[in-house]
Amino acid sequence: MTILVTGATGRVGRHVVQNLIDRGAAVRVxxxxxxxxxxxxxVEVAQGDLLDLDALRAAMSGVRTLFLLNAVAADEFTQAIIALNIAREAGVQRVVYLSVFGADRSVNVPHFAVKAGGERMLEQMGFSATLLRPAYFIDNEVMIQGVILNHGVYPMPIGGKGVAMVDARDIAEVAAIELIRRDASDVLLPVTTLNLVGPDTLTGARLAEIWSEVLDRPVVYGGDDPAAFEQNLATLMPKWMAYEMRLMAERYVSDGMVPEAGDVDRLTALLGRPLHTYRDFAVRIAADAAAR
Structure with a gap:
């Protein structure tokens, strides 16, 4: 049966599609x-978005399993509600949902509250679902590489509790494995929640140390000030989004994103390989910069 992938042109979605193809799945995007x-x-292409009901109904037709990824947006929760209602209307019962680490705890952060609501909908509407809860994406760091490389400052207010940053490739491969597991099952499988984390829980200070080691020159940590972080972001994105990023950073500082016992071992066993590391990412960025 066909697996529908939303968010298919993004950093995670593209890898999900490729992983599904590599495993012989029939894919629609x-x-x-x-x-x-x-x-x-x-790959079958359907044009539309999660607010286009006609396109969504057409895209869901004949689909057995859904990968639901809806990105940060002002109408993010509306997208999730409509997508899940149309999925149920179309008879799609199997879903892999990209949520966020700590969705049930950080409910003052809009993005997290939306994901918590999506998780609750999936459970209460009777879907057979895997709830994927990724920590902060390593790949997000491309946005701050210029500050690190040109100014010697690691600017993200990560704090001292630590964040187990995860690579988008690892997220996508776990998603593909879960999509195929649910799609291939003769029965509807129970709801499962998976924390998606990296192998290392890194503080702001440790991240600066990694960059210092990789670049062989000093990189300092910019400190635990989410308010200053918001001010800088507000010059690059809508103010509501910059404020949301501040609220998220406040959670990094106060709580971190620390894996639960067994999370890393569970993911390593599921993938059959080690998880990608932050240091490998930093080495790749440094090499790309040196080659330019």
Whole structure:
């Protein structure tokens, strides 16, 4: 049966699609702009978005399993509500949902509250679902590489509790494994929650140390000030989004994103390989910068 992937052109979604193809799955993607859908020929492309009911109904037709990824947006919760209602209407019972680490605790952060609501909908509406809860994406760090490389400052207010940053490739491969597991099952499997974390829980100070080691020059930690972080982001994105990033950073500082016992071992066993590390990411960014 067909697996529908939303968010298919993003950092996680593209890897999900490729992992599914590599495993022989029949894949359909929902994309806003079909011209940008440069997927292999066997991937079926449906044009539309999560607020386009006609397109969503068409995309869901004949689908057995859904990968639901809706990105941070002002109407993010509306997207989730509509997508899950249309999925149920279309008879799609199997879902892998990209939530967020600590969704049930950090409910003052809009993005986290939305994901907590999505998780609750999936459980109460009777879906057979895997709830994927990734920690902060390593890949997000491309946004701050210029500050690190050009100014010698690690600017994210990560704090001292530690965040187990996770690579998008690891998120996507776990998602694909879960999608195929649910799609192939003769029965509806119970709801499962998986924390998606990296192998190392890193503080702000330790992240600066890693960059200092990789670049062979001093990189300092910018400190635990989410308010200053918000002010800088507000010059690059809508103010509501910058404020949301501040609220998220406040949670990093106060609580961190620390794996539960067994999380890393569980993911390593599921993937059959080690998790990607932050240091490997830093080495790659440094090498790319040196080559330019």
């Amino acid at each position: 929902l994309v806003r702009d079909a011209a940008k859908a440069d997927f292999p020929a066997q």
